[in-house]
Amino acid sequence: QQQVKQSPQSLIVQKGGISIINCAYENTAFDYFPWYQQFPGKGPALLIAIRPDVSEKKEGRFTISFNKSAKQFSLHIMDSQPGDSATYFCAATGGGTYKYIFGTGTRLKVLA
Amino acid sequence: DAGVIQSPRHEVTEMGQEVTLRCKPISGHNSLFWYRQTMMRGLELLIYFNNNVPIDDSGMPEDRFSAKMPNASFSTLKIQPSEPRDSAVYFCASSRSSGGTGELFFGEGSRLTVL
Numbered sequence: 001q002q003q004v005k006q007s008p009q010s011l012i013v014q015k016g017g018i019s020i021i022n023c024a025y026e027n028t029a030f031d032y033f034p035w036y037q038q039f040p041g042k043g044p045a046l047l048i049a050i051r052p053d054v055s056e057k058k059e060g061r062f063t064i065s066f067n068k069s070a071k072q073f074s075l076h077i078m079d080s081q082p083g084d085s086a087t088y089f090c091a092a093t094g095g096g097t098y099k100y101i102f103g104t105g106t107r108l109k110v111l112a
Numbered sequence: 113d114a115g116v117i118q119s120p121r122h123e124v125t126e127m128g129q130e131v132t133l134r135c136k137p138i139s140g141h142n143s144l145f146w147y148r149q150t151m152m153r154g155l156e157l158l159i160y161f162n163n164n165v166p167i168d169d170s171g172m173p174e175d176r177f178s179a180k181m182p183n184a185s186f187s188t189l190k191i192q193p194s195e196p197r198d199s200a201v202y203f204c205a206s207s208r209s210s211g212g213t214g215e216l217f218f219g220e221g222s223r224l225t226v227l
Contacts, residue, residue: 034215043116043203043218044155089155098143098167100216102155 002027004092006103013110019077021088021106026071029095035064035075036089038105044089048075080110114138116219118204124225130192133222135204136185143207145216146179146189150200158202161187194226 005024013019025033034049050057050064050073057064063076077084090103117136125131137144146158159169161181169179176195181187191198201221207214 036216041220043205043220044216045218046215049215098160098162099157104154 002099002101004090004101004103006090006106008106009104010107011109013080013108015080015082015110015112017080017110019075019080019084019108019110021075021090021108022072023074023090023092023103024070024072025092025101027092027095027101028071029097030092030101031094032092033064033066033073034091034093034100035062036091036102038087038089040086047088077108080108082110082112084108085110116204116206116217118202118219118222120222121220122223122225124227125194126227127195128193129226130190131194131198131224131226133189133202133204133224135187135189135219137187137204137206138217139185141206141208141217142184143209143214144181144187145205145207146187147203147205147218148200149203149221155203158189191224194224196226199224199226 035047036044037047038044048059048062050066052068061078066073087105087107089105091100093100119134142163144161148156158171159179160167164181179189201223203218203221205216205218
């Protein structure tokens with residue numbers, strides 16, 4: 001019940017295209033869903049996060065879509081750029097727990 | 113404001129040797145986490161401190177692993193004796209929140225290679 005399942009494992013997108021990464025969770029007590037971006041040789045850094053009281057959150061080219069009934073959320077990267085090439089992790093936490101449950105990561109490569 | 117600072121960035125050691133990884137969290141943050149990242153297992157939580165007190169060490173793989181936080185600005189993760197399967201990137205992260213919904217700030221990691 002603590003898992004967060006992330007897909008795809010890797011993704012190749014042309015410059016200007018849309019990158020979509022999906023995650024599914026099981027614990028309905030989770031109430032905070034962040035996405036972290038990690039560049040090679042660096043630690044993960046918060047990209048964008050959402051709480052379940054909204055179905056969508058947009059920050060620049062990055063959008064989280066949240067489906068509470070399906071227990072799924074996804075990251076959309078519009079107009080993908082080579083500089084977006086990184087590993088993306090979804091996570092879930094909250095409901096009184098301090099633990100972040102991370103997905104397994106998606107390695108995104110945006111071709112120039 | 114400085115971020116989470118980890119040292120060393122890279123460590124190569126031989127099996128059986130003691131390894132000590134160090135972390136300085138962001139000032140004012142009261143939660144500290146140690147994670148291990150591998151290709152096979154992704155990001156694994158090893159131990160969580162709140163206000164310098166270990167709250168959950170259930171992720172520590174074996175008795176060979178130990179962690180301390182003697183004060184609010186310093187933590188160590190020690191592996192003794194080290195084994196090749198301990199090779200991974202170890203991240204320290206800190207957070208202002210102890211309730212689980214604060215942003216995690218990660219250091220740049222310590223890449224450990226055990227030969």
